[in-house]
Amino acid sequence: MKFLTRINRNYLILFSAVLMAVTVADYFVLHLVIMHGAREKLIAREILVRQHILNTGEIPNLHPEVEVSESSGEPANVPLFREVTVFNPVENENEMYLEYSDIININDTWYSVKLRQALLENEDLILILALTIFILLSAAFIVSYFITRKTNTTVWADFEHNLHEIESFRLNQVSKINLVGSDTEEFMRLNRVISDLTEKLSSDYRALKEFTENASHEIQTPLTAALMNLEEILQDNLQEETFRKVTATIRSLKRLSSLNQSLILLTKIENRQFEPDTMVSLLETAKKKAEEFSAFIETGELKLKISNEGDFTVSMNSQLAEILIGNLLSNAINHNIKGGEINLSVNTGCFEICNTGQPNQLSDDTIFDRFTKGTLGSSGLGLAIARKICEIHSLDIHYRKSEFHCFYIQHKS
Amino acid sequence: MKVLIIEDEVDLLIAISNFLTKEGFVCELAENFFKAGEKLAIYEYDIILLDISLPDGNGLKLLDPVREFQKLAGVIIISARDSIDDKIRGLDLGADDYMTKPFHLSELNSRIKALLRRKQFDGTDTVTFNEITVGTSGRSVSVNGVPVILTRKEYDLLLYFIVNRERVLTKEAIAEHLWEDNIDMADNFDFIYTHLNNIRKKIRLAGGTDYIKTIYGTGYKFSDR
Numbered sequence: 091m092k093f094l095t096r097i098n099r100n101y102l103i104l105f106s107a108v109l110m111a112v113t114v115a116d117y118f119v120l121h122l123v124i125m126h127g128a129r130e131k132l133i134a135r136e137i138l139v140r141q142h143i144l145n146t147g148e149i150p151n152l153h154p155e156v157e158v159s160e161s162s163g164e165p166a167n168v169p170l171f172r173e174v175t176v177f178n179p180v181e182n183e184n185e186m187y188l189e190y191s192d193i194i195n196i197n198d199t200w201y202s203v204k205l206r207q208a209l210l211e212n213e214d215l216i217l218i219l220a221l222t223i224f225i226l227l228s229a230a231f232i233v234s235y236f237i238t239r240k241t242n243t244t245v246w247a248d249f250e251h252n253l254h255e256i257e258s259f260r261l262n263q264v265s266k267i268n269l270v271g272s273d274t275e276e277f278m279r280l281n282r283v284i285s286d287l288t289e290k291l292s293s294d295y296r297a298l299k300e301f302t303e304n305a306s307h308e309i310q311t312p313l314t315a316a317l318m319n320l321e322e323i324l325q326d327n328l329q330e331e332t333f334r335k336v337t338a339t340i341r342s343l344k345r346l347s348s349l350n351q352s353l354i355l356l357t358k359i360e361n362r363q364f365e366p367d368t369m370v371s372l373l374e375t376a377k378k379k380a381e382e383f384s385a386f387i388e389t390g391e392l393k394l395k396i397s398n399e400g401d402f403t404v405s406m407n408s409q410l411a412e413i414l415i416g417n418l419l420s421n422a423i424n425h426n427i428k429g430g431e432i433n434l435s436v437n438t439g440c441f442e443i444c445n446t447g448q449p450n451q452l453s454d455d456t457i458f459d460r461f462t463k464g465t466l467g468s469s470g471l472g473l474a475i476a477r478k479i480c481e482i483h484s485l486d487i488h489y490r491k492s493e494f495h496c497f498y499i500q501h502k503s
Numbered sequence: 504m505k506v507l508i509i510e511d512e513v514d515l516l517i518a519i520s521n522f523l524t525k526e527g528f529v530c531e532l533a534e535n536f537f538k539a540g541e542k543l544a545i546y547e548y549d550i551i552l553l554d555i556s557l558p559d560g561n562g563l564k565l566l567d568p569v570r571e572f573q574k575l576a577g578v579i580i581i582s583a584r585d586s587i588d589d590k591i592r593g594l595d596l597g598a599d600d601y602m603t604k605p606f607h608l609s610e611l612n613s614r615i616k617a618l619l620r621r622k623q624f625d626g627t628d629t630v631t632f633n634e635i636t637v638g639t640s641g642r643s644v645s646v647n648g649v650p651v652i653l654t655r656k657e658y659d660l661l662l663y664f665i666v667n668r669e670r671v672l673t674k675e676a677i678a679e680h681l682w683e684d685n686i687d688m689a690d691n692f693d694f695i696y697t698h699l700n701n702i703r704k705k706i707r708l709a710g711g712t713d714y715i716k717t718i719y720g721t722g723y724k725f726s727d728r
């Protein structure tokens with residue numbers, strides 16, 4: 091849920107509750123006040139009636155509001171307020187009244203006085219008042235809701251923009267992260283922290299990138315010069331022993347060079363210098379690599395079988411995908427036995443490559459480690475690179491030993 | 504044929520120029536960006552070898568004067584960086600080929616010759632060695648006029664041998680020529696024998712001589728001596 095939605099929702103719930111409570115309380119308070127007023131009015135009216143009788147000797151009678159009659163008895167249980175229903179002949183219906191009954195003594199005569207005040211009007215008034223307040227408050231709330239929302243969008247607009255900026259931030263892009271300034275203190279602090287962090291990240295990234303490029307250049311160039319000179323020495327008519335020494339030296343230098351390249355590749359992958367650029371079909375990549383390696387497969391008299399139910403696709407850098415599959419396939423070829431098998435099976439959730447081969451002491455824990463080698467003179471980096479590629483693409487790669495040596499790739503659960 | 508070699512590592516510069524001189528090229532050397540820029544503006548070259556990591560500038564920037572002054576020249580970038588991006592950028596800017604260090608001199612030779620054929624500097628697209636004739640535009644091979652059908656790899660291998668005639672070639676160099684990037688997987692080079700034997704068989708069948716000599720079991724030489 092969005093930040094503002096959450097605030098607005100809380101605001102709405104809280105306000106509704108308060109509004110209900112205020113309206114109900116308001117109703118009761120008004121009720122009390124008005125009833126109190128009605129009572130006072132009736133008592134005041136009684137004084138008027140008394141005055142009237144004293145002055146004129148006439149007994150007023152205004153049904154249903156004023157009823158006075160001579161009473162025979164002593165006063166008891168008076169004065170008394172109660173609510174009564176009286177038939178109103180004018181409106182031809184029963185109405186609720188607040189009745190004040192009293193027995194008063196005027197010039198030694200006892201009068202029973204019943205004064206009434208219609209309740210219905212009061213009740214209506216209370217309702218109208220309560221409703222008015224309800225409407226006013228609601229209107230105020232709605233207006234303030236929209237005002238807050240409007241200000242919120244303006245206040246948070248920069249934040250939204252910056253958030254978007256951070257989301258689209260890529261280490262390998264040249265441009266710096268472009269945060270919009272804000273006069274809100276918290277946002278300013280946030281911006282400062284983010285700017286510092288991304289700058290640090292970028293400079294680390296650049297430093298490592300430069301290092302890998304320079305390391306590659308600085309090491310490969312003299313190696314190339316050495317190899318070329320050795321190649322030229324080979325052209326002289328050499329004794330067999332010398333010739334073998336030179337070719338052995340060439341081989342060692344080549345190993346050194348490819349080792350350096352592999353280590354640099356590993357560093358580049360770790361530094362995430364390869365952006366995912368496409369949806370890669372591992373099945374298609376495997377078919378392509380199998381085609382490229384066909385000469386090696388034929389030489390080993392290997393039987394390659396590719397079976398699939400659906401395809402395993404993953405968003406990754408196509409170059410890395412080829413390296414990954416290439417390394418696994420060449421591993422399966424190089425550590426095979428003459429006339430052995432390679433079985434490649436692909437489905438939507440798993441890519442598996444199995445090959446026959448000599449038994450080894452390696453396990454899932456150790457086989458991917460750098461410089462863990464089988465019997466052949468490989469660099470021991472191919473599987474480490476494969477694992478690193480899987481790692482940065484949220485893939486799991488494992489090794490399983492049974493009749494076959496199997497490597498399988500799955501999406502990280 | 505005039506070649507300009509732009510490379511900041513002097514040992515490499517000398518090794519390449521010695522080799523190319525032996526192959527009959529006239530070599531000029533430039534060990535930095537400035538000197539290279541000067542030479543490009545003054546002289547004319549058929550082939551330019553360009554290292555892109557120079558101490559005083561990015562070699563890719565030299566492709567501008569190349570386009571301006573050396574319209575006919577073929578450009579081969581030699582770089583220690585094997586990143587696809589660099590490769591694509593270099594080719595986009597007008598280079599004809601891209602080689603990643605380390606490379607073999609025989610490989611450089613075969614790339615230069617291919618480039619010259621493509622540019623038609625030699626005036627012909629055929630390569631001949633005694634009775635063997637290779638038509639590079641149609642990828643055809645004939646022995647004394649008798650056509651020989653070779654697979655793609657066999658053809659590549661034969662052409663590589665003929666272009667680098669009288670040179671000792673190691674199995675590594677051959678494998679690298681045939682499989683470029685995938686070569687790191689090849690711990691044994693048995694697959695080369697298969698191709699070599701097929702070529703020998705097919706040439707002999709067409710009445711040709713087997714010129715492929717084995718040197719101490721680890722190298723080969725295409726020679727009629």
